[in-house]
Amino acid sequence: MKINRFWSWLFFGVGALYFVLPLISTAEFSLKMRRGAYTPDAYWTVLADPRFQQTFTYSVLMALATIAFGVLLVVPTAYWVRLKLPRWRPVLEFITLLPLIIPPIVIVFGYIRLYNTSSWLPLTGSAMGTNLLLMFGYVILSLPYMYRAVDTGLRAIDVATLTEAAQSLGAGWVTILTRVILPNVAVAVLSGAFITFAIVIGEFVMAALLNRPSFGPYMQLLGANRAYEPAALAVIAFAITWGCMALIQFVSKFAPRAPGAQH
Template structure:
C-alpha cells in the first residue's frame, strides 16, 4: 500500500531550476484528474443526501443512527472483520514463514493457491458454499456434524461468512505479507533469535511480528475494507451485515442509504489513517 510507505523526498529538484516547472505542472494535472474522478461522485452523493424540497437539510444524516438495523449490522460487520483478520493472519503468516524457511520450492504453489480466490468469481464461490450448507439429510439431524453446520450459520454471528471472507482476503493478505517478508532477512533473523535461545513462539511474536508491523497493518486494513464492503456472499447466504443492510434500506429510504454509504467511506478512511499511523516505522 502506497499510503504506508514513506515517499522519497525530492531533495535534488532544486539543482535543475529550469526544468522543474514542467513536471510540477504535470503533477498538478494528474492530481486534479484523480481528484475529479473521486470527488465528483462523492460530491454528487452528498448533494443528493442534503437536497430537500425546502432547500438544504442534514436530516438524512440524523436518521442514520435511528434507522432500524443500523447498529446491529455495522457491529456485525466489524465483528466479522476482526474475526476474519485474526483467522487469516494466523493462517497465512505461519504458512508463509514455514514455506520460506523450510520448503522454498513450494513458494510458487502457495502463491498460486493464495491468488486463486481472485480468479474464482464470488458468485461461483457462494454457490458452492450454499450447496454444502444445504446438505443435511434428516437422519443426520442429531449428529454433531449437522449441529456444526447449523452453528456455522447462526445469524447473530455467521462463522461461515468468516470462513468465506478468509478465502476472499487471502490474495491481498498474501501480497502484503510477502512484500513485508521480502524486506527483511527472515532466515537470518530467525536463526539469530534461535541462537539467542528463543523458542519458536517467541521467534514469531517477538521477532517476526514486530518487524512485519506495517505489512500486518496493511493486510489487516485490506481485509477490513473487504469485509466492510462485501455484498455478494453475505446477500446470497441471506445474512445481513452492513453492506446488505445499506441495499435493504435504500429500498425504503434512498437518502439515508446514500448518507450511510458516505458515512462508511469516512469510517474506512479513519481506519486507514489509524492503521497507517500504527504501522509507521519508528524514525
C-alpha cells in the same frame, strides 16, 4: 518545463475530478433531505436505525474474527514458506490470487453445496455455523491482500538469520513467531487487517446468499427503498474505508526500522 508542469496539473485535475466529483455529488445529495436546505437529517436517520446498528455491529465483529483467523493462518504460512519452502512461494502466491479470479458467488454456492444441512458437515444448519462459514469466506476474499501485506513485511527482514539467531538463544517456534517475527511484521499485518476490515464491512454477495444480517445487504436494502439515506450510507462507508487507509499510513510510521536504515 513550465508547459510540462501545466499538462501534469491538467491530467491530475481531470483524474481528481473523475474520482471526486461523484463523491461530492453523493455527499451533496445526502445533505438535501430537507427541501431547500443542507441538513444532516439523512445521517441521523441512518444512525438512528436499529438495523444499521445491528448490521454494522455484526459486520465489525465478523471483520475482527476474519482478521484474527486470517493472521493466524497467513503469518505462520507465509513465514514457513519463506523459511523452509521458498520454491513453493509461486504456488502459494497463485493460490492466494485465486479469490480475485473466482467470483464470491461461486465460492458461496460451493459452500452451500458442501456444507448444507444434508451434508457431512452441516454448517448452514445453525446461525453460528453459518457465521463461521461466512467468516471463512471473508478470509478467502481478503487472502490476496493479507498474504501480500505479510509477505512484503517478511521480505523487509532477514527471516532466516533472525530465526537462527533466536534459535541459538534457546527460542522455540512459538517464541520466534510471537516475539521476533510478528512484532517485526506488525505494521504489514495491520495494513492487511485494515484492508480486510474495509472488505468485510462492504461485502454483499456472501452475506446475502448465506442470509446473515451484515452491513452490505443492509446498504442494498436501504438503497432499494430510500432516496437520501443510501447516499448518506455510501458517504459513511467511504469514511470507514478512508479511515482504514489513514490508519495504515499512521501505523506504518511505527514499523521497526531495519538496522542500517537512515535515521
